[in-house]
Amino acid sequence: MRWYGGIEAGGTKFVCAVGTGPEDILAETRFPTGRPEESIGQAIAFFRGQRVPLEAVGIASFGPIDPDPSSPTFGYVTTTPKPGWAHTDFAGAVRRALDVPVGFDTDVNVAAFGEHRWGAAQGLDTFVYLTIGTGLGGGGMVNGKLLHGLMHPEMGHMRVPHDWCTDPYPGCCPYHGDCWEGLAAGPAIEGRWGRPGESLPPDHPAWELEAGYLAYGLVNLICVLSPQRLILGGGVMAQTQLLPLVRRKVQELLNLYLQVPAITDKIDDYIVLPGLGSRAGVLGAIALAQTLTP
Amino acid sequence: MRWYGGIEAGGTKFVCAVGTGPEDILAETRFPTGRPEESIGQAIAFFRGQRVPLEAVGIASFGPIDPDPSSPTFGYVTTTPKPGWAHTDFAGAVRRALDVPVGFDTDVNVAAFGEHRWGAAQGLDTFVYLTIGTGLGGGGMVNGKLLHGLMHPEMGHMRVPHDWCTDPYPGCCPYHGDCWEGLAAGPAIEGRWGRPGESLPPDHPAWELEAGYLAYGLVNLICVLSPQRLILGGGVMAQTQLLPLVRRKVQELLNLYLQVPAITDKIDDYIVLPGLGSRAGVLGAIALAQTLTP
Numbered sequence: 001m002r003w004y005g006g007i008e009a010g011g012t013k014f015v016c017a018v019g020t021g022p023e024d025i026l027a028e029t030r031f032p033t034g035r036p037e038e039s040i041g042q043a044i045a046f047f048r049g050q051r052v053p054l055e056a057v058g059i060a061s062f063g064p065i066d067p068d069p070s071s072p073t074f075g076y077v078t079t080t081p082k083p084g085w086a087h088t089d090f091a092g093a094v095r096r097a098l099d100v101p102v103g104f105d106t107d108v109n110v111a112a113f114g115e116h117r118w119g120a121a122q123g124l125d126t127f128v129y130l131t132i133g134t135g136l137g138g139g140g141m142v143n144g145k146l147l148h149g150l151m152h153p154e155m156g157h158m159r160v161p162h163d164w165c166t167d168p169y170p171g172c173c174p175y176h177g178d179c180w181e182g183l184a185a186g187p188a189i190e191g192r193w194g195r196p197g198e199s200l201p202p203d204h205p206a207w208e209l210e211a212g213y214l215a216y217g218l219v220n221l222i223c224v225l226s227p228q229r230l231i232l233g234g235g236v237m238a239q240t241q242l243l244p245l246v247r248r249k250v251q252e253l254l255n256l257y258l259q260v261p262a263i264t265d266k267i268d269d270y271i272v273l274p275g276l277g278s279r280a281g282v283l284g285a286i287a288l289a290q291t292l293t294p
Numbered sequence: 295m296r297w298y299g300g301i302e303a304g305g306t307k308f309v310c311a312v313g314t315g316p317e318d319i320l321a322e323t324r325f326p327t328g329r330p331e332e333s334i335g336q337a338i339a340f341f342r343g344q345r346v347p348l349e350a351v352g353i354a355s356f357g358p359i360d361p362d363p364s365s366p367t368f369g370y371v372t373t374t375p376k377p378g379w380a381h382t383d384f385a386g387a388v389r390r391a392l393d394v395p396v397g398f399d400t401d402v403n404v405a406a407f408g409e410h411r412w413g414a415a416q417g418l419d420t421f422v423y424l425t426i427g428t429g430l431g432g433g434g435m436v437n438g439k440l441l442h443g444l445m446h447p448e449m450g451h452m453r454v455p456h457d458w459c460t461d462p463y464p465g466c467c468p469y470h471g472d473c474w475e476g477l478a479a480g481p482a483i484e485g486r487w488g489r490p491g492e493s494l495p496p497d498h499p500a501w502e503l504e505a506g507y508l509a510y511g512l513v514n515l516i517c518v519l520s521p522q523r524l525i526l527g528g529g530v531m532a533q534t535q536l537l538p539l540v541r542r543k544v545q546e547l548l549n550l551y552l553q554v555p556a557i558t559d560k561i562d563d564y565i566v567l568p569g570l571g572s573r574a575g576v577l578g579a580i581a582l583a584q585t586l587t588p
Contacts, residue, residue, distance in 0.1 A: 175549045
């Protein structure tokens with residue numbers, strides 16, 4: 001058996017695991033994200049503490065990052081405002097400590113990769129994976145490869161319609177105010193209603209509004225990428241009343257312009273939750289690691 | 295010498311050419327778009343009238359279309375509201391008449407392909423080509439291949455912020471009202487100001503507003519696709535005062551969130567006009583035809 005390590009490095013917590021896939025995780029740990037030397041050190045110590053040798057490690061990192069293997073700063077967290085993390089050689093530190101190949105991409109691209117391998121995106125070549133939680137971000141594949149381009153997507157920073165009359169909340173993105181993330185991620189729900197989304201009842205008007213903002217962004221993703229499926233993960237989607245509202249609003253906004261059965265007839269199969277649940281990131285990191293050995 | 299045919303089928307006019315590239319066009323014709331049997335017939339007659347045999351023909355078509363070669367309706371214009379054109383087997387008619395391989399894609403994807411081959415996208419693997427004219431549409435490549443996914447992009451139908459106080463114009467998209475196209479394509483300029491954009495002076499407030507809407511959509515494309523370049527074609531971009539305004543507004547909206555030199559320092563090289571000018575579509579169609587023969 002060949003074992004692989006995965007690190008899901010989120011803004012609030014790290015998840016590390018050793019295994020070969022969803023049915024075969026040998027060990028797993030999670031801890032709050034601290035300063036880089038501390039958190040990366042904890043991850044390395046966890047892997048060193050396993051009794052099996054690792055073939056490779058995959059990292060799903062919060063960003064912005066440099067995911068370009070041909071770049072001198074490949075594997076770095078780049079310009080994040082997160083204290084201490086700007087310009088951190090994350091992948092390099094892990095590679096030097098463990099002496100194995102290290103894969104590195106955004107948290108959402110790696111989760112997308114996990115969903116492609118074992119979850120809700122199997123067999124697709126163009127799809128989007130979104131996380132809607134403390135932030136709002138997206139990754140995915142186009143033509144069977146992870147989206148990169150100039151750098152990597154920052155889907156949460158799209159601009160969407162904001163009706164200030166019905167929703168005077170100004171948004172909470174420190175860069176853009178009422179961008180998609182600033183209006184629709186978890187902190188925006190809390191900022192707008194004065195208490196966390198988890199404490200709002202399922203019939204609270206917050207959810208209708210939230211579904212509307214999510215639908216605006218999804219419609220934009222559909223118009224730009226023409227994905228074969230949209231996978232919505234993250235803590236906010238744990239509100240089970242949300243997904244049906246989102247599907248209906250996407251159809252309303254598109255207004256039969258795109259006469260594709262996937263959208264007009266089978267939207268329950270088009271906008272879905274992650275097949276791997278909350279484990280898409282760490283499992284994707286293991287899947288990414290598996291691409292690094294022959 | 296091996297000769298190829300290209301058809302750029304726009305909503306208002308057809309352009310047909312025979313040649314091998316931008317420097318070598320043997321013959322070219324253009325005529326208004328009529329009903330399908332009429333326009334497709336004129337194109338076929340033009341190609342039959344040439345004294346050289348054609349190896350293949352490429353078609354850049356208005357849409358929506360079916361560009362999937364594995365689909366039974368490949369080569370069809372599908373659900374367009376354009377009179378007579380819904381469910382027209384465009385590529386099939388050309389193939390049967392001329393007995394050569396026929397390539398078929400959206401007008402904007404084919405123009406993107408032309409720009410990649412001979413224009414402003416040479417050497418890039420992820421970029422967007424937009425046309426801003428009687429409509430607003432976009433295509434492009436991701437990971438070195440044209441964007442398709444579930445169907446094809448419909449970038450003009452993204453939703454963008456619309457401040458009804460400063461701009462009470464409701465938008466003119468028959469499906470979505472104030473989607474990006476409904477606010478920013480040529481007919482929206484004319485609808486909002488009561489006369490065609492070409493008749494408005496360069497310092498008219500129309501252009502500042504137009505640049506703002508274009509910038510919203512471009513920012514969304516940057517956030518979703520992370521393109522290495524954005525190429526803006528179409529009649530509206532003939533207003534030379536527009537491009538510098540658009541570049542500045544994109545930078546303002548991104549607000550240094552993406553610290554990439556291409557955007558922060560070299561935006562004049564990042565948001566550009568087509569290298570092939572207004573000939574990207576028909577030349578792209580010839581480039582597409584060239585991929586069909588060994």
